[in-house]
Amino acid sequence: MAQEALLKVIDLATHFTTEEGTVKAVDGVDFEVRRGEVVGVVGESGCGKSITSMSVLRLIAKPQGNIVRGKIIFEGQDLLTLSEEDMRKIRGNKIALISQDPMTSLNPVLTVGEQIMEAIMLHQGLERDAAKKKAIEMLRKVGIPEPEKRVDQYPHQFSGGMRQRGIIAMALSCEPKLLIADEPTTALDVTIQAQILDLMREIKEKYNAGIIFITHDLGVVAEMCDYVCVMYAGKVVEATDVFTLFKTPSHPYTLGLLKSIPRLDEIKDRLESIDGQPPSLSKLPKGCSFAPRCIEAKDICRQKEPELIRVGVNQFARCLMRDEWKAEDAQ
Numbered sequence: 001m002a003q004e005a006l007l008k009v010i011d012l013a014t015h016f017t018t019e020e021g022t023v024k025a026v027d028g029v030d031f032e033v034r035r036g037e038v039v040g041v042v043g044e045s046g047c048g049k050s051i052t053s054m055s056v057l058r059l060i061a062k063p064q065g066n067i068v069r070g071k072i073i074f075e076g077q078d079l080l081t082l083s084e085e086d087m088r089k090i091r092g093n094k095i096a097l098i099s100q101d102p103m104t105s106l107n108p109v110l111t112v113g114e115q116i117m118e119a120i121m122l123h124q125g126l127e128r129d130a131a132k133k134k135a136i137e138m139l140r141k142v143g144i145p146e147p148e149k150r151v152d153q154y155p156h157q158f159s160g161g162m163r164q165r166g167i168i169a170m171a172l173s174c175e176p177k178l179l180i181a182d183e184p185t186t187a188l189d190v191t192i193q194a195q196i197l198d199l200m201r202e203i204k205e206k207y208n209a210g211i212i213f214i215t216h217d218l219g220v221v222a223e224m225c226d227y228v229c230v231m232y233a234g235k236v237v238e239a240t241d242v243f244t245l246f247k248t249p250s251h252p253y254t255l256g257l258l259k260s261i262p263r264l265d266e267i268k269d270r271l272e273s274i275d276g277q278p279p280s281l282s283k284l285p286k287g288c289s290f291a292p293r294c295i296e297a298k299d300i301c302r303q304k305e306p307e308l309i310r311v312g313v314n315q316f317a318r319c320l321m322r323d324e325w326k327a328e329d330a331q
Helices: 049-056 084-090 112-124 128-141 160-172 190-207 218-224 242-247 252-259 322-330
Strands: 007-018 021-033 038-042 065-074 095-098 178-182 210-215 227-232 235-241 309-312 315-317
Touching: 007 049, 021 038, 021 049, 021 065, 021 210, 021 227, 021 235, 038 049, 038 218, 049 065, 049 178, 049 210, 095 160, 112 128, 112 160, 128 160, 160 190, 178 190, 190 210, 190 218, 210 218, 218 242, 227 242, 227 252, 235 242, 235 252
Parallel strands: 038 210, 038 227, 095 178, 178 210
Antiparallel strands: 007 021, 007 065, 227 235, 235 315, 309 315
């Protein structure tokens, strides 16, 4: 029997009102996350990855931004029906965020320890001394040396990798059931990046937490994720397990992303790229949003918008011409 989903996002749409018109940043996204599972959300900048995560946390800036439809079911409860007070009890407690920029996520005028203690005292009701003791313990768990000393230091006294570990310590301080990691290794060097990924694997195994891992790095996806949602222009264009994604991609955009990765077994003079630019989310083209950049596109692709349909045992894709170009690849 399949494990019940910890988080279930159904037909989520988040739009923004601008002078240029309505920006459909997220437009009909569906995915699930189970305990102990890492679900990757990948795509180019501006495809809607981070807005999806902010929508789950209900951190969309109003009045410009609004979740216009959909459901976000967490532990059987629709988060969109909760009051703001009830939502605050979930953020940082049952659902935690690791952001991509620790410099803007940490308050420069408060010590790192104070910021970790704040969440502990708010959600777990501990007194200050007990909260500080737990903050030191969390800093030790994420591999920060001399945590008794570091707990009283400010963010500027931490290196980039240590700041990111501080953010992770803060996110884990209340032992969340769902962790949202929004490009947590983007600004870090390769060595620190590997350490952070190792730490996140330990988190998954120790806490059995579900993780939404947002990234544009398919190498990280291959290393970290169990299931992958590929996003383009605010929609999921392909969703499948990580093995199937790399072995038999079923959307031209996914294929283009995979071809842009350097490979040791296939030395090339230059990396392949996807021609063109992503469309403006306030002026989406008619039909398939990817059609203007797609080498497989036909006239019908520019007229009819494709739906996300099942194309395999555990694979879904949003492509009208999939059967045709997949058949050509097989020949």
